[in-house]
Amino acid sequence: MQYTQLTDNDVRQMLDRIGIESIDALFQNVPKRARLDRPLCLPAAMTEPELIAHLGALAGANHGCDELTCFLGGGAYDHFIPTVVDALAGQSEFVTAYTPYQAEASQGALQAFFEYQTLICQLTGMDVSNASLYDGATATAEAALMARGANGRRRLIVSGGVHPDTRRVLETYLRELPMELEIIETPTGLTDPGVLRKACSDETTAVVVQSPNFFGCVESLERLAAVTHDAGAPLIASVDPIACGLLKLPGACGVDIAVGEGQPLGIPLGWGGPYLGFMAVREAFMRKLPGRLVGATRDTNGRRSFCLTLQTREQHIRRERATSNVCTNQGLLALRATIYLSAVGRTGIANVASLCLSKAHYAAERIAALDRFELAFAAPFFKEFVVRTRKDVGKVLQHARQHGILAGVALGRWHEALRDCFLVAVTEKRTRAQIDALVAALKEA
Numbered sequence: 001m002q003y004t005q006l007t008d009n010d011v012r013q014m015l016d017r018i019g020i021e022s023i024d025a026l027f028q029n030v031p032k033r034a035r036l037d038r039p040l041c042l043p044a045a046m047t048e049p050e051l052i053a054h055l056g057a058l059a060g061a062n063h064g065c066d067e068l069t070c071f072l073g074g075g076a077y078d079h080f081i082p083t084v085v086d087a088l089a090g091q092s093e094f095v096t097a098y099t100p101y102q103a104e105a106s107q108g109a110l111q112a113f114f115e116y117q118t119l120i121c122q123l124t125g126m127d128v129s130n131a132s133l134y135d136g137a138t139a140t141a142e143a144a145l146m147a148r149g150a151n152g153r154r155r156l157i158v159s160g161g162v163h164p165d166t167r168r169v170l171e172t173y174l175r176e177l178p179m180e181l182e183i184i185e186t187p188t189g190l191t192d193p194g195v196l197r198k199a200c201s202d203e204t205t206a207v208v209v210q211s212p213n214f215f216g217c218v219e220s221l222e223r224l225a226a227v228t229h230d231a232g233a234p235l236i237a238s239v240d241p242i243a244c245g246l247l248k249l250p251g252a253c254g255v256d257i258a259v260g261e262g263q264p265l266g267i268p269l270g271w272g273g274p275y276l277g278f279m280a281v282r283e284a285f286m287r288k289l290p291g292r293l294v295g296a297t298r299d300t301n302g303r304r305s306f307c308l309t310l311q312t313r314e315q316h317i318r319r320e321r322a323t324s325n326v327c328t329n330q331g332l333l334a335l336r337a338t339i340y341l342s343a344v345g346r347t348g349i350a351n352v353a354s355l356c357l358s359k360a361h362y363a364a365e366r367i368a369a370l371d372r373f374e375l376a377f378a379a380p381f382f383k384e385f386v387v388r389t390r391k392d393v394g395k396v397l398q399h400a401r402q403h404g405i406l407a408g409v410a411l412g413r414w415h416e417a418l419r420d421c422f423l424v425a426v427t428e429k430r431t432r433a434q435i436d437a438l439v440a441a442l443k444e445a
Helices: 008-018 023-027 048-060 083-089 107-124 136-151 164-174 193-199 221-230 283-288 331-368 393-402 432-444
Strands: 155-159 180-184 204-211 235-239 257-261 277-281 294-298 304-308 373-375 384-389 421-425
Touching (some): 107 331, 136 235, 136 283, 155 164, 155 193, 331 384
Parallel strands (some): 155 180, 155 204, 204 235
Antiparallel strands (some): 257 277, 294 304
C-alpha cells in the first residue's frame, strides 16, 4: 500500500466542487476555542525502513504473557487455548468484524451460533441461551433490564462481590431509568443471605451476584436463590464458565439468569478485548432475551436449516417497547468459544477446572505460610484468592515484575479497605516451578 497526501490543487478542486472557500468553512459550526490552531505535534517523516524499525521498537516495549509469568485475574485470565481454535476460527469464511445482518443467507454462521447456544446451555444448566452479547459486564446489565421488563419493579440489589467494573456498567445503564441500585457489602468476602433477606422487598426487580466472585470466593447460590425467590424476584448470577466444569451448575442452584464473561473459553487476553458476554435463562425468560436467538428448522425441501427466531426483526427499533437495544452478537468470539468447548469436551473442561482449583490452593498455602502474608478471606475459593500483606503492595508487585512475574492485581484502586491486598489468579497453565518462583519473589520483596 502507498499513501500520497492531497496536494494544494486537490484541495482546491474539492472545495470548488462543494462550493466553499476554505477548509475552515467546513468546521464553522465548531467553536473556535475547540479547534486546534497549530500543526499536530508529529515527528519528521521517515523512510519506510526507518518507520518499520521505529514501530518494531514500540511493539517490543510490550511484554505479554508469552514472556512473563501471569498470575493476573479479576475478570481476564491466562488460560490455555488449543491450537485448533486459532486454526478454525482463522479461516477466511469466519473472520469478520461483525455478524451478518441478512442472517438466513449465512447458514454456516447461524449453525455455529446454534451450536454455541447449545453448549452454553449445557455448560450452565439453563434452558435457553442467546447467541452472545458484547462482554460479561454488558450481559449482566442486559439481564437486569430484562428482569425489570418482566416484573416492572424498580429496585436492583447487587452484591458487593460483583466486579466493581460491572457495577459501574450497571450504574451507567440504570442512570436515566426510574430504578434504584443498592449494593450489599461483603466484608467476609461472601454475600450474607441474612443481609440480603433484609434488603429484599416487593419492589426488588432482581438480585445480582457473582460466583466465584470478584474476590475469588464461591458464593452459596442455592441459599441466595431461595432468599431472592421469597421476595418474588429472579436471581442473576455472573459465573466463571471454567468453574462450571467443576462446581454445581447455576441452573441446578436455582439461578434464573446466568451471565458471564466468555474470555476463558478460547479467547486471548488481547490487551483487554474484544471479549464475549454469554447469557442463558430459564424458559420463562425466553421471549425476553436480548440480542439474537438462533433456532433450527426445515426449509421448503425438508433440509435442516437455521434462522433467527422468537423475535421480530423490528423489535430493536421500538424504543421503550423493545426487549433491548442490543440487536447483534459477538459472532467471531462466539465461534471461538464454540470451537474451544467442542475441542475440550465435558471431560476436558472438568480437567481444566480441577487443575485451576488444585494449583490455586497450592499457591495459596505456600503464600499464606510466608511471613507478613496471609489470606484475606476464609471462604472457599476456586482459582483466585485475595492476599493481605504487611509489606507495601505496590513494591511487592513491582519486585515480582522485575523477576518476570505478574504477581497479581492490587485491590486498592477499587476497595479502600483492601489497600493492603492483591488478587492472585492461578490457571491450569501455571506450573509448580512458576508458583514456587512467585512465592520466592514475594518472600524477597
